[in-house]
Amino acid sequence: MTGTTTGRYEELRRNTAPSLLCELARTSPDDTAYRSKSLGIYRERRWKDYAEAVARVAAAFERLGVVAGDRVAIMGDPCEEWMICDLGAQSLGAITYGIYPTASLDEVEYQMRDGGASVFVAEDQEYVDKILALADRLEKLRDIVVIDATALFAYDDPRLKVYGDLVAAETAGQDWLEQKTTKLDPAAPAFIVYTSGTTGAPKGAVVSHGKHLAATYNIVVHYPMLTEREQRAVVFLPLCHVLGRDIAVTLPMISRLVPHFGEDIEDIGTTIFEVAPTILFTVPRYLQKWASQILIGISNTTGLKRGAYDLALRIARKRAEARWNGELAGPAFSAAWAAVFRPILNKLGFDKLELVISGGAPLPTETATLWQIYGVNVVEMYGQTETAGGIVAGQPGPFSRPGTVGTVPESWEVRLAEDGEIQVNSPDLFDGYWNNPDATARSFTEDCWLRTGDIGEWVDGSLRLIDRARDFIVTSGGKTISPAYVENALRASPYLSEVVVFGHGRKYLTALIEVDYGMAADWARANDVGYSGFTNLAENPALRQMIRDEIARCNEALARVEQIKDFRILHKELDPEEEGEPVTPTRKVKRNLMYEKFGHLVDEMYDDREDRMVAAAVGSG
Amino acid sequence: MSKPLPAASGHFRRSYADEFRLIETRFARIWATVFTLCLLAFPFLASPFYVDLATQVFLTSIGALALMLLTGIAGQISLGHAGLIAAGAFTAGILFKEFSLPFWVTVPAAAVTGALLGLIFGLPSLRLRGLYLAVSTFALHFVVVYLGGEYETRRGFSTGILVDPPKIFGWEIYAPRTWYLVLLAAAGIALLVCINLMRARSGRAWRAIHSNETVAEALGIGIARYKLLAFVISSSMTAVAGALFAYYRGFVSIEAFSMYLTIQYVAMIIIGGMGSLLGAILGATFVTLFPYLIEGLMSALPGADRLAGSVFAVNYAAFGIVMILFLVFEPQGLVGIWRRLRDYFQLWPFRYRPVGTKS
Numbered sequence: 001m002t003g004t005t006t007g008r009y010e011e012l013r014r015n016t017a018p019s020l021l022c023e024l025a026r027t028s029p030d031d032t033a034y035r036s037k038s039l040g041i042y043r044e045r046r047w048k049d050y051a052e053a054v055a056r057v058a059a060a061f062e063r064l065g066v067v068a069g070d071r072v073a074i075m076g077d078p079c080e081e082w083m084i085c086d087l088g089a090q091s092l093g094a095i096t097y098g099i100y101p102t103a104s105l106d107e108v109e110y111q112m113r114d115g116g117a118s119v120f121v122a123e124d125q126e127y128v129d130k131i132l133a134l135a136d137r138l139e140k141l142r143d144i145v146v147i148d149a150t151a152l153f154a155y156d157d158p159r160l161k162v163y164g165d166l167v168a169a170e171t172a173g174q175d176w177l178e179q180k181t182t183k184l185d186p187a188a189p190a191f192i193v194y195t196s197g198t199t200g201a202p203k204g205a206v207v208s209h210g211k212h213l214a215a216t217y218n219i220v221v222h223y224p225m226l227t228e229r230e231q232r233a234v235v236f237l238p239l240c241h242v243l244g245r246d247i248a249v250t251l252p253m254i255s256r257l258v259p260h261f262g263e264d265i266e267d268i269g270t271t272i273f274e275v276a277p278t279i280l281f282t283v284p285r286y287l288q289k290w291a292s293q294i295l296i297g298i299s300n301t302t303g304l305k306r307g308a309y310d311l312a313l314r315i316a317r318k319r320a321e322a323r324w325n326g327e328l329a330g331p332a333f334s335a336a337w338a339a340v341f342r343p344i345l346n347k348l349g350f351d352k353l354e355l356v357i358s359g360g361a362p363l364p365t366e367t368a369t370l371w372q373i374y375g376v377n378v379v380e381m382y383g384q385t386e387t388a389g390g391i392v393a394g395q396p397g398p399f400s401r402p403g404t405v406g407t408v409p410e411s412w413e414v415r416l417a418e419d420g421e422i423q424v425n426s427p428d429l430f431d432g433y434w435n436n437p438d439a440t441a442r443s444f445t446e447d448c449w450l451r452t453g454d455i456g457e458w459v460d461g462s463l464r465l466i467d468r469a470r471d472f473i474v475t476s477g478g479k480t481i482s483p484a485y486v487e488n489a490l491r492a493s494p495y496l497s498e499v500v501v502f503g504h505g506r507k508y509l510t511a512l513i514e515v516d517y518g519m520a521a522d523w524a525r526a527n528d529v530g531y532s533g534f535t536n537l538a539e540n541p542a543l544r545q546m547i548r549d550e551i552a553r554c555n556e557a558l559a560r561v562e563q564i565k566d567f568r569i570l571h572k573e574l575d576p577e578e579e580g581e582p583v584t585p586t587r588k589v590k591r592n593l594m595y596e597k598f599g600h601l602v603d604e605m606y607d608d609r610e611d612r613m614v615a616a617a618v619g620s621g
Numbered sequence: 622m623s624k625p626l627p628a629a630s631g632h633f634r635r636s637y638a639d640e641f642r643l644i645e646t647r648f649a650r651i652w653a654t655v656f657t658l659c660l661l662a663f664p665f666l667a668s669p670f671y672v673d674l675a676t677q678v679f680l681t682s683i684g685a686l687a688l689m690l691l692t693g694i695a696g697q698i699s700l701g702h703a704g705l706i707a708a709g710a711f712t713a714g715i716l717f718k719e720f721s722l723p724f725w726v727t728v729p730a731a732a733v734t735g736a737l738l739g740l741i742f743g744l745p746s747l748r749l750r751g752l753y754l755a756v757s758t759f760a761l762h763f764v765v766v767y768l769g770g771e772y773e774t775r776r777g778f779s780t781g782i783l784v785d786p787p788k789i790f791g792w793e794i795y796a797p798r799t800w801y802l803v804l805l806a807a808a809g810i811a812l813l814v815c816i817n818l819m820r821a822r823s824g825r826a827w828r829a830i831h832s833n834e835t836v837a838e839a840l841g842i843g844i845a846r847y848k849l850l851a852f853v854i855s856s857s858m859t860a861v862a863g864a865l866f867a868y869y870r871g872f873v874s875i876e877a878f879s880m881y882l883t884i885q886y887v888a889m890i891i892i893g894g895m896g897s898l899l900g901a902i903l904g905a906t907f908v909t910l911f912p913y914l915i916e917g918l919m920s921a922l923p924g925a926d927r928l929a930g931s932v933f934a935v936n937y938a939a940f941g942i943v944m945i946l947f948l949v950f951e952p953q954g955l956v957g958i959w960r961r962l963r964d965y966f967q968l969w970p971f972r973y974r975p976v977g978t979k980s
Contacts, residue, residue, distance in 0.1 A: 276631025
């Protein structure tokens with residue numbers, strides 16, 4: 001460990017994000033802090049503009065009666081005001097937390113009650129409607145601040161305040177903010193992150209100012225390119241997620257990452273295309289979606305173009321394998337890249353990418369491999385909300401062989417318990433769960449190591465994730481199988497967007513499948529299969545047969561006991577916005593809820609009464 | 622209408638000035654430079670015959686752009702184009718001959734004449750549409766040709782008016798190379814003016830009027846105003862082209878402005894591709910070079926000497942056939958072919974845009 005790195009960790013541990021902002025506004029006032037697109041133009045925001053905006057919001061919050069220790073909830077898609085409100089509230093010592101923009105009414109109510117926020121910041125009218133439906137039941141809620149007041153002309157609730165009006169009335173500046181931030185205690189809680197939780201109610205992980213900064217710094221230490229030169233990033237992950245916060249708020253302050261906000265989260269494709277980021281933090285789902293869009297496009301293209309793609313792919317696949325073994329690029333790959341992959345990547349805005357970091361959920365090996373074949377440096381990292389914004393492990397790249405989550409960053413410690421559970425030790429972890437000391441106690445070992453709940457193993461010094469501890473399937477034959485491993489193997493097929501494997505206590509494994517509507521519809525068009533919608537297509541026997549073949553193909557990569565013997569296709573798309581749906585906003589599947597909802601389909605697959613009846617009928621006939 | 626996204630990634634606009642840039646990507650910048658250099662080097666490398674051909678293309682491009690604004694974009698059919706060119710040429714010729722006025726007075730005067738004629742003959746467009754409007758603009762042609770002919774006979778210039786080469790800042794424009802560069806600049810300015818008109822309020826209003834007048838009016842567009850504006854601007858540009866033509870040829874005669882000239886200009890915008898400025902230039906190039914191409918082909922045939930007498934007849938026939946072929950097989954004109962070609966490479970290796978953004 002180098003001395004400067006250790007020093008920086010300690011320095012950050014004694015600091016807070018708002019005072020770091022003041023420092024930057026003082027030392028490099030005219031450097032670009034971030035760019036935000038509004039009315040078609042990417043507006044440059046310098047550190048001094050940023051600090052001033054935060055100062056005004058902080059003053060406005062103070063006027064609304066926000067004091068240290070109060071909670072401020074923010075709900076909405078990523079936008080500059082989101083982080084300005086967040087830092088404004090933090091400057092006063094208040095604790096902020098974000099609510100997923102896709103959260104259902106029940107979830108909003110739960111988090112508003114559990115967190116006890118006195119101010120609710122709503123991005124636009126959509127979230128105002130959500131909170132107004134609950135507001136009378138929330139005793140602690142005093143004010144609702146609306147960022148985009150476009151559609152609010154018919155609202156007269158006295159709690160509603162318009163962000164623009166509040167800010168315009170304030171004159172506070174950098175000096176005022178500096179006075180406020182010097183009073184902050186770096187060890188005090190800064191924000192809460194509600195874990196999406198694949199089991200039970202969400203738990204609010206409390207993270208303190210200094211620990212968050214120091215923990216996030218381990219990403220900078222692990223990926224030094226972040227500080228070598230200016231790196232463009234695009235903000236599209238929800239800011240209430242700790243990874244989203246790292247990218248938009250924290251990393252820009254401790255590295256040379258410049259985040260870019262699009263006009264609207266729906267325009268994410270356009271934003272990435274325009275910005276052409278040099279670094280991309282993402283969750284696997286996006287990488288899968290973009291890859292399948294490319295594959296659809298190639299499958300529909302003309303013969304000559306497809307031929308060129310196939311040829312380039314053959315060259316590049318060899319190259320990807322050679323690269324994992326440490327060999328250098330040949331001219332053939334450079335030609336293939338320039339002729340085929342660069343034009344493809346350019347259409348997505350991916351051609352300038354130097355590093356793509358996937359986190360938040362396991363990245364299927366096939367997806368990572370495909371992107372690496374295209375020449376995109378995709379690496380996987382592993383972190384948890386409980387690691388306060390830092391990572392437990394990350395593939396250092398460039399072009400690490402997919403399959404592991406890489407090595408542990410400097411000055412962090414990771415060990416495997418006897419049952420294989422990954423445990424983490426660092427001075428910079430979360431403080432505990434909000435209002436939930438039992439859960440806090442359960443998440444630490446006796447010697448104060450964080451229990452991640454994930455099972456892993458070491459492969460040549462790299463950490464490999466096997467599965468969540470509680471998810472393992474033990475078949476009636478006594479075999480222990482990791483469902484995540486099997487599911488990822490199946491997700492290699494572009495037609496399957498979600499796969500959930502069952503088989504605990506059963507003879508064999510079965511799967512519930514959500515087909516990728518885009519890919520399946522495309523397949524249907526190409527093969528003259530008529531359909532009128534998702535359900536209709538999902539029921540189509542020709543599609544079933546195609547999926548069966550796909551699964552048979554994926555099964556080849558699996559050991560005999562791991563193979564899927566039967567499957568059912570879900571008749572509707574999983575929608576995280578819907579009440580009681582077995583999928584979290586980050587699209588992690590809640591396994592137990594899945595069984596609760598679609599258990600009859602699973603049981604059907606193990607039911608052999610029909611077979612016996614048929615056999616009997618044949619026998620008697 | 623917001624500006625479409627750049628063709629390549631990584632060009633994000635940080636101010637509205639960025640939105641006004643005509644060239645955004647590095648690829649476009651490289652090709653624009655190469656193309657400009659080729660245009661500038663051409664007169665020094667090619668023979669005078671080809672330099673003259675290119676100069677004619679520039680001159681007709683100005684007229685074709687003007688007609689494209691009026692007919693291709695604002696949707697107002699005009700058959701008075703030859704008349705307007707004649708009006709411009711005669712304005713310059715008469716002012717030079719009678720008052721010995723210099724170049725920099727006669728050309729603006731031609732523009733004013735054009736504008737006035739455009740205003741007067743644009744008035745019927747407020748009531749008439751389609752074929753009826755076309756017939757009313759026909760009147761313009763005959764009025765100008767009649768007046769021009771009367772002037773020639775009364776003043777005794779029955780063979781035409783001779784115009785001396787113009788002088789700009791003491792420089793006499795006479796050499797083919799000089800004319801090439803002057804008219805290249807003129808065509809370039811005309812194109813820039815048209816591009817800017819197109820992306821301003823006027824261009825949006827014209828396209829709206831073209832699509833549906835009632836809807837355009839409901840959107841708050843002053844129909845009368847913008848129709849007349851289209852006529853005025855288009856006629857004024859056309860008259861300037863006529864004045865430049867007079868100086869370039871050094872000679873003005875009413876014989877040159879026949880009905881066939883109008884048909885050629887209409888053909889340019891149809892063959893080039895309606896509604897596209899690039900189409901106007903491609904059409905002007907094609908129609909200007911076409912007769913020379915036919916002539917070249919015929920002289921390459923065996924027994925060329927015997928066919929020499931029928932070159933004109935073959936030319937007219939071939940021109941008609943090409944028009945029909947375009948209308949039937951390529952209604953989008955040359956620009957349609959260009960777009961397909963460009964898309965093929967721009968979308969490579971896809972067939973349509975499958976990912977990210979729609980442009």
